[in-house]
Structure formats: C-alpha cells, structure tokens
Amino acid sequence: MNWTKKLLLWYSENKRSFIWRTTKDPYSIWLSEIILQQTRTLQGLPYYEKFMVAFPSLSDLASAEEDKVLKLWQGLGYYSRARNLHSTAKYIHFDCKGIFPSTFKGLMKLKGVGDYTASAISSICYDIPEAVVDGNVYRFLSRFFGIESPINSSIGHKQFKAKAMELIDPTQPGEFNQALMEFGAIQCTPRLPNCSTCPFIKDCIAFNQNKIHLFPVKTNKIKRINKYFNFLVISDPKGRYVMERRTEKGIWQQLYQFPLVECENKITTPSELIQNFTLSDNYRKEIDKAKLWNNKPIIHKLSHQTLFINFWILEYENLLPEGYTKKSLQNLAVPVVIQKFIDKFFTIAI
Numbered sequence: 607m608n609w610t611k612k613l614l615l616w617y618s619e620n621k622r623s624f625i626w627r628t629t630k631d632p633y634s635i636w637l638s639e640i641i642l643q644q645t646r647t648l649q650g651l652p653y654y655e656k657f658m659v660a661f662p663s664l665s666d667l668a669s670a671e672e673d674k675v676l677k678l679w680q681g682l683g684y685y686s687r688a689r690n691l692h693s694t695a696k697y698i699h700f701d702c703k704g705i706f707p708s709t710f711k712g713l714m715k716l717k718g719v720g721d722y723t724a725s726a727i728s729s730i731c732y733d734i735p736e737a738v739v740d741g742n743v744y745r746f747l748s749r750f751f752g753i754e755s756p757i758n759s760s761i762g763h764k765q766f767k768a769k770a771m772e773l774i775d776p777t778q779p780g781e782f783n784q785a786l787m788e789f790g791a792i793q794c795t796p797r798l799p800n801c802s803t804c805p806f807i808k809d810c811i812a813f814n815q816n817k818i819h820l821f822p823v824k825t826n827k828i829k830r831i832n833k834y835f836n837f838l839v840i841s842d843p844k845g846r847y848v849m850e851r852r853t854e855k856g857i858w859q860q861l862y863q864f865p866l867v868e869c870e871n872k873i874t875t876p877s878e879l880i881q882n883f884t885l886s887d888n889y890r891k892e893i894d895k896a897k898l899w900n901n902k903p904i905i906h907k908l909s910h911q912t913l914f915i916n917f918w919i920l921e922y923e924n925l926l927p928e929g930y931t932k933k934s935l936q937n938l939a940v941p942v943v944i945q946k947f948i949d950k951f952f953t954i955a956i
Contacts, residue, residue, distance in 0.1 A: 615786030676939035690718025737770030742790025752811030846929025
C-alpha cells in the first residue's frame with residue numbers, strides 16, 4: 607500500500623465528524639476555513655455554528671452590518687479575518703452576482719484568501735488537485751520526510767507545497783487534503799504524538815532518528831514587545847460610559863474600547879496618568895481622582911506583543927452627550943479583555 611492510500615485509509619477510520627465535512631457548498635467551506643485559520647477546531651466550531659445561524663447564506667453575510675460581524679467574531683482574535691470575511695462576502699454577492707470563483711486562481715484573488723484557503727476550497731468544492739499546507743501539514747511532512755527547511759520561509763513553503771502536490775490523490779483531492787490536516791491534528795500532534803499507533807512509523811525519519819522534537823524547523827521568532835494600556839472607564843451621573851472606536855490599523859481595528867492612554871512603562875498613580883494624558887481637556891480635571899480598578903496589570907498576550915492592561919475608574923460630573931448605557935455596552939464589538947472587564951465590573955457593581 608502506497609503512502610497516499612495509507613493516509614486515506616487512516617482517515618476513513620479515524621476522522622472526526624464536523625458539520626462542514628457534510629457539504630461541498632463553497633460558502634460553508636470558505637466560512638469554516640476562515641474561522642479555523644490560527645484557531646483550534648474545537649474553539650472555532652461554536653463560532654462557525656453561530657455564524658451559520660446568523661448568516662445562513664452569503665447574501666445574509668454580505669448584507670450584515672460590520673459591527674454585527676465583529677461582535678459575533680469577538681474572542682477569536684485576528685480581527686482582520688472578520689473584516690476580510692465581510693468585505694469578500696459583499697464583493698462576491700454584489701460584484702460577482704453571488705457566484706463563488708470556481709478556480710484556484712479565481713479564489714486567490716479574493717481578499718483574505720491565500721494559498722491554503724484557496725487550496726482547501728478548490729479541492730473540497732470543485733475537486734481541483736491543489737494541495738493544502740498548514741501547520742498540521744508542515745509538522746507531519748517535516749517529521750516523516752525529515753525536511754529541515756524552515757516552515758516560516760518562502761523556500762520552506764514552496765518545498766512543502768511541492769511535496770504535498772507529489773502525494774495528492776488527483777481523484778479525491780478534497781478527501782486527501784482533509785486527511786493530511788487531520789493526521790497532523792490528532793495523530794502527529796505538536797507534543798506527545800501518537801507514534802505507537804502511527805501507520806507511518808516504520809519509515810518516519812524523525813521517529814527513527816529520535817528527532818521528533820526538532821521538527822518542524824522554524825527560524826527565530828519575532829521578538830515580542832511590551833506595551834502598557836491604561837483604559838479610562840469614564841461614567842456620568844446617569845451611569846453612561848464613554849466608548850470610542852479603534853480606527854487606526856493594528857490590533858482591534860474597528861472594535862470599540864474605553865478611552866486609551868498608551869504608555870511606554872507601567873504607571874500606578876493618577877499623576878503619572880496625567881503626564882501621558884492626550885484626551886480632551888473635558889476629562890482632565892477628573893484624572894487626579896481616578897481609581898485603579900485592578901491591583902495587578904492584566905497580562906494579555908498576542909502573537910507579537912504582550913499587553914499590560916490597567917482599568918482606571920473615573921466619575922465625570924457632567925452628563926456625557928454620547929454616553930453608552932450598561933445594556934448598550936453589551937452590544938458593542940470589543941476586545942475580549944474589555945468584554946471580560948465589563949462582565950466582571952458590572953457584576954460586582956450590581
């Protein structure tokens with residue numbers, strides 16, 4: 607039995623049951639692949655289900671308000687995926703008359719769709735023999751074949767893509783791609799892979815050379831930087847709060863947040879807060895009365911930076927012209943760290 611047939615046999619006996627594996631509808635497959643990018647399957651599944659309930663068709667997603675899309679996405683991170691998802695849905699619905707591209711090249715032209723997503727959609731929905739390469743595939747192939755090219759390099763990607771294209775079954779490319787990813791997800795796992803039950807153990811270079819822990823190879827990671835975020839929770843006598851939309855590019859773009867004072871170092875007193883204060887003078891005289899809500903900074907780790915977050919409580923003596931009530935705050939798409947604060951802060955306040 608050759609390598610590919612062995613993989614497909616393993617898949618037929620071990621694959622997990624997911625709703626998107628019961629369809630070839632490009633909208634459903636595209637949605638699942640975008641949600642599952644950089645997200646564990648079990649974490650992404652409830653989001654997929656929520657999106658399918660809220661937006662059962664491409665036209666529903668295309669016609670939705672961006673705020674609703676971002677609110678449903680809240681907690682998944684990498685919010686550019688949600689914005690691209692919405693933008694692409696509108697493009698296909700309004701500019702392409704609701705018809706999904708049916709070629710690999712056509713799919714690659716869509717915003718937010720790269721080689722991996724285009725390969726998955728084209729192979730699963732249209733039986734195009736285009737191999738997928740994701741983290742699970744990198745890990746499995748690098749260990750079995752002993753490929754030492756860094757997976758986060760253009761040369762490495764090309765090498766792994768070429769290897770996967772050699773192995774793909776042209777008669778059932780979608781099944782092959784799902785099998786390849788599934789094997790890396792539940793058999794050839796990052797830590798403690800199930801080598802004792804692996805059908806490829808006899809010829810696996812990493813296993814036979816005791817180098818499993820060395821694969822896949824990755825070049826030096828980007829140095830993580832520290833940032834200090836101080837959110838000002840400003841309320842008026844009627845219990846309304848100031849919120850602003852984060853419009854600049856970067857993390858949390860288009861999400862709502864409390865007014866932010868970003869500093870280079872940790873601050874613990876109102877006087878230090880004033881020194882870094884750049885907001886409207888309307889709130890300046892309240893700053894010296896600000897109370898730090900959390901005793902220790904809340905640490906929020908992102909892919910390339912670590913945020914040290916403080917929430918400062920400020921009571922504004924005048925009415926806020928555009929304040930948000932407690933109830934309306936719950937309807938805003940906010941970063942998960944702010945949502946957790948809102949849930950806890952108002953629970954304690956009640």
